[in-house]
Amino acid sequence: MNTLKNFNPVVLLLYFVYVLFISIFSFNPILLASGMLGAVLYCLVVSDKRSVIKSLSACIVILLAVTVTNPLFSHNGKTVLFFINDNRVTLESLIYGAVLGLCITEVIIWFKCFNLVFDSERFIFLFGKISPKLALVLSMTLRFVPSFIKSFREINRTQKLIGNSRRLKRYLNSFSAVVTQSMENSIITSDSMNSRGYGAKKRTFYSRFRFTLSDALFLIISTTLLALSVIFKSDFTYYPGFTFSEINAVSVTGYLSFIVLAFIPFIYELKEGIRWKYLISKI
Amino acid sequence: MVRKYIKYIFVFLIIPALIVFGALLYPQRSFIIVSIAVVITACVPFFISFEKNSSTRRLVMLAVMTALSVAGRFIFAPIPFFKPVTAMVVIAGMYFGSEFGFLTGALSAIISNFYFGQGAWTPFQMFSWGIIGFIAGLLSNPLIKSKIILIIYGVFAGIAYSLMMDVWTVLWMDGSFNFPRFIAAIVTALPVTAQYIISNVVFLLILTPLFKKKIERLKFKYGL
Known part of the structure; x- marks a missing residue:
């Protein structure tokens, strides 16, 4: 079940922009780790466990590789651990590498969540807001791709049966046939669109997504949390020495607001799941 | 409003x-x-x-060219290293103008990422392919006339795409431009860059005459 999808795509996009904005730019290990946890929990609830474990293990490899290689590229930092070929390997650059790896893997997992929520329909809706014509192009393209592949397969199979056995040549011939067919059809399609009055008036865009009260609520909550975590942000610097702002009531507010922001999808999904079970039990 | x-x-x-x-x-x-x-x-x-x-014909043609470049990626998938997307974007720019080339490149990136997963790289991919198509549109006359320039452009497009993606990797990792890391990114990407270059050149040489014939026929038949 994926109930987050029910929100308006604009609100959802803004939510992902907020989370990614903080994750990419703050470069703060505490925020990165909590964002990672929120995203992983959400993925575990919504998608199947195996794919989550697969991407997590890929993430661990990336994390280790970035941590180990970072001292090769950056020799800044004051705590020298040892030398390789007269190049300093510092503790700070190792830490920086680990945070960098965490940042990269966190963004990968958040984009996994993004792909779970944002299908092509929502993308087309967003494009329709800016440019209805481009939205039309996108949805036509999405229809064309599978149909071109299908007609390529048919032509290719026929070519094979009539004895065209050289694979590369057969592929190119069949592709060429698809090109001819599709370009010719495009002219016919557009003439037919014209004769039915397409473009006679300004293009509008229909979508079934509405902006409801819960969308407004979601937008307000997430924007407030973003503002709080930006205003009360804590700085981390890595070079020359590893320093961070002291932990006090202000910085804790900043951290907590981002943690809540990052856990919204998971909490919402959990809440809807419980509600669903409850409603079923009442039947 | x-x-x-x-x-x-x-x-x-x-x-x-x-x-x-x-x-x-x-x-x-x-x-x-x-x-x-x-x-x-x-x-x-x-x-x-x-x-x-934009006329309706251009609109539908844009959808067709984008779909062909994405479908090409699937169609030629059994043949290793053959990715026709860049070549298709260049051809779109050459024959339909620079703006059309840019849009074909940008939309191909969005559409193919529907299948392979959107990521932080999507805007950069859109921009890189878009610019390659845009420049192809600006150079359309020499590209159509001379095969040598076409080959050079295929090589250039492969290198340019790879370099642009490397620049973005480095910016992403350091937050500023770290030259040693840039070199390392280029070196690790060398085999991929070589694949891009070869498949670009091969596809441009094979597909350009093919598209030229078809587009001329369309122009003659329908008066585009």
């Missing part, structure tokens, strides 16, 4: 605000903010001008 001005608000208000805001708040990572903003802003004028003046 809001919908009418939303794109202008987007270009002239939101993106510059994002740049200034990001650069002031997070000085360590300012480069990456600026680069993302630049890449997105670069695409918007093309989208706006497409929205304003």
